[in-house]
Amino acid sequence: MLHGYLPAILGGLWVTLSVAALSLAAASAFGLLGAVAKLSGSRLARGAAEVYTTLIRSLPDLVLMLAIFYGGQILLNRLTDAQGWDYIDVPPYAAGVLTIGFIFGAYLTETFRGAILAIPRGQIEAAQAYGLNRGQVLRRIVLPQMVRHAIPGFANNWLVMVKATALVSIIGLDDMVHRANLAAAATREPFTFFVAVAAIYLAITTLSILALARLEKRFSLGVKAVRF
């Protein structure tokens, strides 16, 4: 199938999925940090988080990715020159994961912020009344309940993010799209390979939607649903 390039494309799928999964982890970390900063009492933290989310939402993903990839390389070169170290390449894999994580962290900041605000204020007050400190309130009361409210926004961001991983092929990552490019050039059948890649993306989207629906059910177990 696919002139023997199927294993190569599937190898690229692995890269795509691992970039997506690691980016999701990074984005969740940035998002949690951003949400906590936006809700914190410190004006500095709120301001920094505001700048972060506004800036990211003002720029195309591709421009940010190129800026971080090439800009990071120059910064790294200056550092290695100053320290007299050997030349180090910015690994495109890390640049891709960090950029996508950083971008979607801004979107998840808003998701998580909304989810935290959806938790009844009385629960946090009750926890404080029981003598839990701020870290404990966050870990034991806020985060577990926030997950349920965050799932729809989280699901949406995941679906957008999986598609955004296609951009890493532009900074030279050996993902599915990049492999399809190579196979298309070798066989002169670009349509076949790009449609195959599109079909795989569609399959990922479909499976994700099904899985996220189950996840939402799981986290809403204790909640009585309205029956119409």
Added chain:
Amino acid sequence: MIDWQVVVGSLPEFARGLRVCLLLLVISVATGFVLSVPLAVARVSRRRWLAWPVWGFTYVIRGTPLLVQLFIVYYGLAQFPALRESFLWPLLREAWFCAWLVFSLNTTAYTTEIFAGALRATPSGEMDAARAYGLAGHRLYTRILLPGALRRALPQYSNEVVGMMHATAIASTVTLVDVTRVARDVYANHLLPAEAFGTAAVIYAVLTAVMVGGFKLLERRYLRHLRTDRSAPAPASLPAVPHPAA
């Protein structure tokens, strides 16, 4: 430090890139709007043969990356000799035409879902009132359902248009010299990422701010009936109630 000479020297190129970006945005979004209004009506229709193909179209487009869609059309179609010999080929081999086609279809899919969602959110009383006045079919849609739905859709639609503006950066991968392509060229010539991508970032950020501001004005005009902060001043006999947002 920033090499301002490089920045200033590349500004004419960036201006041309900005024109490409805006032109692609305008023609794609205009096409998308024209297509998605009827498609949204079909999408919410009770006739399955009308609704399901539209659902299939939006599902496939929304489930695949724009970059891959662009590659399928721009690089992929050359695979078919029949197409290469057809009268369409002078168009299909043009990067501009392919970008317009793909960006239009892409935004059509998202916009159709936005408009369909807004149509579904029509209060049933509005429908009852319209029917009571004897409106049906075409006039029901153009006089009652669509004006209401398009207003309701405005906040989400503005997100989609700004998102499309950012998405035009992807056209730089198929030889269109937009702002992103200019930034990559400036970077390649001078190896100065802050100057190259920083200038592009400023252009995109300003453009975003202007568009968001413009849509805010539109929302203020078309969603005036939903505003809460312009309520009439309280009569003098009653104590003024502080606004919750204040």
